[in-house]
Amino acid sequence: MGFFAKLAAHATNKMAHPAIISERLSLTYGELFDCVKKTALNLDAAGFGPSEVVGICIEDEVDHVIISLALLATGASIITLPGHDAPQLRTSLAHRVSVTRIIESSDAHNFLDYRCGGSPSPVFPPGGQIAAASVLYFRTSGTTGDVNVVPFSEAQVAAQADRHREYAGERLLRLASIEHNNSKRHRLYCVWQGGTNVFKPRGKFDLVQFVLQHRVSCLDISRMHASDLIALNKVGKLSGLKIRTGGSAVPYAVRRAIQEKVTTNLYVRYAATECGAISMAGPGDHDEAGAVGIPLDGVELQIVNDQGSRLPLGERGEIRIRAEGVASTYLNSPSDTSKRFRDGWFYPGDLGHIHAGGQLVLDGRTDDMIILNGLNIFPAEIERVLETHPDVDCVAALGLPSQVHGQIPVAAVILKAGVSVTTVELRCFARASLGLRAPRRIIVLDSFPRNSQGKVLKRELLKLFQ
Template structure:
């Protein structure tokens, strides 16, 4: 089965139902499927062949989604690339490592240095229409359809392969656990260069729901207008975006009480944020935990987010999730250990990176580098990155316990804990905080607060910044943050 068949089935089943909305453009399932067929013909006529790896630099989200479906239907392999900030150099590195032979670009002014470059004019491309043509469709379920790339916040971006079969399995997990009811409208402000938004929009179309897409990078005003105009019932974003949305809403009334699912993904989130979102936005906060390599892994629905705010929910069907020791021995329920995962059709490793493959893919399991625990009833708790665990004088200190404690302070809106290396005590725990608008607390006052709650596990230094640097997907830009801390310390000496 080809992943684009999921769209084709809906085009046959409910051809006149609305598939996608972007500004004034509204396409039915039949019309959107015809657009994908038109792009298939366009790419073949421009010399792309079955098996080609194609870089996708398409900034219009509607055209981006149609492009990756057309490439998949045609037996080609897509990899999203970006020119945003430092990502531009990372994308050129990805082009080399992934052996990209062509780039599809809707900007028109960039030269990617590949054998082929197809410059799409969005106005023309979005009006392409094609008929069903089996000569253009390739049905190889175990063939690659996409290369996923990590954010690269901790180093060189990693590249992992997704087959048609593994992507379809991921989409079906998403639909089963989150739900995309027929006709319900879904929206995200996160760019489609990231795996999560791509998969959710594909899930939306596969289940007969409607994908609503912004034009360009939406402001909060335009985002709220989209939600109101299209009666959005399913919305997803990263925690930092959710906080800014809630901050712009006056207290006293929920802005979107009708929303079925307001989903937080990518970065960790805390009970204080969940409560703030319930007060200002909607009672229906949903949490998901996943990774680029395998897709969504766990989900916590609104009642669970309220009753167990520190958990990330239960493992999705088809996902085996275990907590093990450093020696790969299973640990008792409730004990903290290393997360490992496996699922049918998972990748065997990273493309062109044997060292990372050896570290993270072992004995049929994938080790994402996270710390966690599982309660006796199967409830999963995410406790941060294993690489960030601190050992001070032989005592294990977990970043999550510091971050959760500091986020309980009413003035704190973001927190990141990390170690500073020391030749005697191994790791010195420090915490970087961002305070809410109008809040003014000294680092010493915050240290006293931390010591009362964490005692010997409290951070030894606290740094307050206007904002903690995160990428668009909510992940901390650690090299940038570490440089800020080092600069602060150097200024003190």
């Protein structure tokens, strides 16, 4: 079953249930299906169909999701060309995927049809049910190297969506735009499950008031938004809200602050572009180890050594997973495909271990492992220690190349406002817990270089040490 058929089922079974809520309009599932169908008819008349790979560059989130669903209904394949990217990056991405046509914001009105009700719209697709043959392309974050493009069938994305049955009863607000891969994926998951997608207004707005006004039940934020959320006025009014976050490490201090000042209903997700969500730490799962929960239903996860042999409980090694909906290849990248997809397993390139209760703890990236005179140092162990210092807000640990030692552990920190701790004091603090594993240099920054999804770009950070 594809997304259009699923939407048709929702239009029958939950016609009056709210599907989309935004400041400019609200749509039930009956209305959303009618809009998508009429828009698909317009696209079909303009020649869009299974032979097309369509780049979508539409900033308006509601327009974007309806165009995406309508293109899938025609059988076209889709990829987002984000407006926040430089034009040359969008051009390069479109070339890599062999995009045949592009729909921009200025073109969207030629196809969108928001008129609901009136005389019934024609049956779509003309001549019968279309197979769910579309491909959805998502690009990886590219924090440690060049970006890759991951092709998914509709069935694979649907299998990922099936791991999020909670969306069926939720009103979901995401602060990151739908032009970000992770946001688009979860917006589609919400549609698949028949939940309510709530879209934020453009520009500055009162988040607390908006959440209360539109009865948002789940707020999905990045690590970047977490500190801002804690500092908001009236944030205590959100005590019944569910908050989900992920994308990068969420320190225990930040988790504790959210649970104390905002809501106890905090969920920290571990996921990858290539497979969607892998595990989730719930309200009672947060501890100083920074656990990210047990694997979700249907996800098999193992910790293995360099030879691919499974390691005992508690030992650190490389993570590998398999589940329905996991990708099997990167587009036109055989070397990276053979590295990450092996023997039916996906290797996300993360290090971790399983601790008490079966929870997964992340220890960093395989590419980020620091090797000091043959001693393996996990960046996460440095980060977790420094994050316990009362004056530290964020930490990123990495290895500085050395001709003598191989690599030297170093760290960059962002301090909390109004503090004056010195880097010498921070090094002593780290050395007391880590010994030889402690960072030899620490620098203080106002912010970290991040990509558009909030992940720290360690290659850019390394330049600040050199």
